[in-house]
Amino acid sequence: xxxxxxxxxxxxxxxxxxxxxxxxxxxxxxxxxxxxxxxxxxxxxxxxxxxxxxxxxxxxxxxxxxxxxxxxxxxxxxxxxxxxxxxxxxxxxxxxxxxxxxxxxxxxxxxxxxxxxxxxxxxxxxxxxxxxxxxxxxxxxxxxxxxxxxxxxxxxxxxxxxxxxxx
Numbered sequence: 001x002x003x004x005x006x007x008x009x010x011x012x013x014x015x016x017x018x019x020x021x022x023x024x025x026x027x028x029x030x031x032x033x034x035x036x037x038x039x040x041x042x043x044x045x046x047x048x049x050x051x052x053x054x055x056x057x058x059x060x061x062x063x064x065x066x067x068x069x070x071x072x073x074x075x076x077x078x079x080x081x082x083x084x085x086x087x088x089x090x091x092x093x094x095x096x097x098x099x100x101x102x103x104x105x106x107x108x109x110x111x112x113x114x115x116x117x118x119x120x121x122x123x124x125x126x127x128x129x130x131x132x133x134x135x136x137x138x139x140x141x142x143x144x145x146x147x148x149x150x151x152x153x154x155x156x157x158x159x160x161x162x163x164x165x166x167x
Contacts, residue, residue: 006064007034013117025121027058035060039071039121043160047129048153052160056086058117068093068111071124075163078155080131080142089137092123 011034017027030036037058043049054077060069071093073086081089094110136142144152 006060006062009065010034010060017118023118024125027117030057035062037117041121041125044125044128048156049128049160052163054163058120065113065116067095069120071120076159078138078141078152078159079128080133080136080138080145081127083137087137088124088127089135090123090127090132092120
């Protein structure tokens with residue numbers, strides 16, 4: 001029964017995203033599975049990702065929307081809040097409640113069932129230009145961003161160009 005609710009909710013969100021002509025995101029189902037979505041979007045304007053085209057995968061738990069999905073970039077990324085395997089680490093994708101290991105992150109910043117896929121994707125595009133260096137997933141990218149931002153930006157630009165060349 002819980003999975004049926006998750007799928008019904010995902011069907012509604014999917015329909016809204018695919019019918020909204022103003023969205024910058026494209027979503028699809030991976031292998032006709034409602035719990036695994038493909039996501040694609042252009043790099044946000046006025047960021048080093050501009051001009052790139054990025055592919056990702058959202059994997060939803062069977063108790064969605066009570067628990068958040070996992071977002072993994074399939075396009076190679078270099079960002080303080082994206083693990084080297086592409087997994088995105090931002091507050092909105094963390095389970096609801098308080099985290100005793102990260103007191104700097106309030107429960108209001110974490111996942112809430114009222115949020116949805118569009119909020120996740122908007123948060124991810126915002127994160128691309130505004131990394132959280134206080135809680136990095138990719139330590140090397142965070143150090144380079146902090147200590148040699150010019151080289152960081154050059155690497156991101158190279159990957160943005162590569163993302164289009166690989167299409």
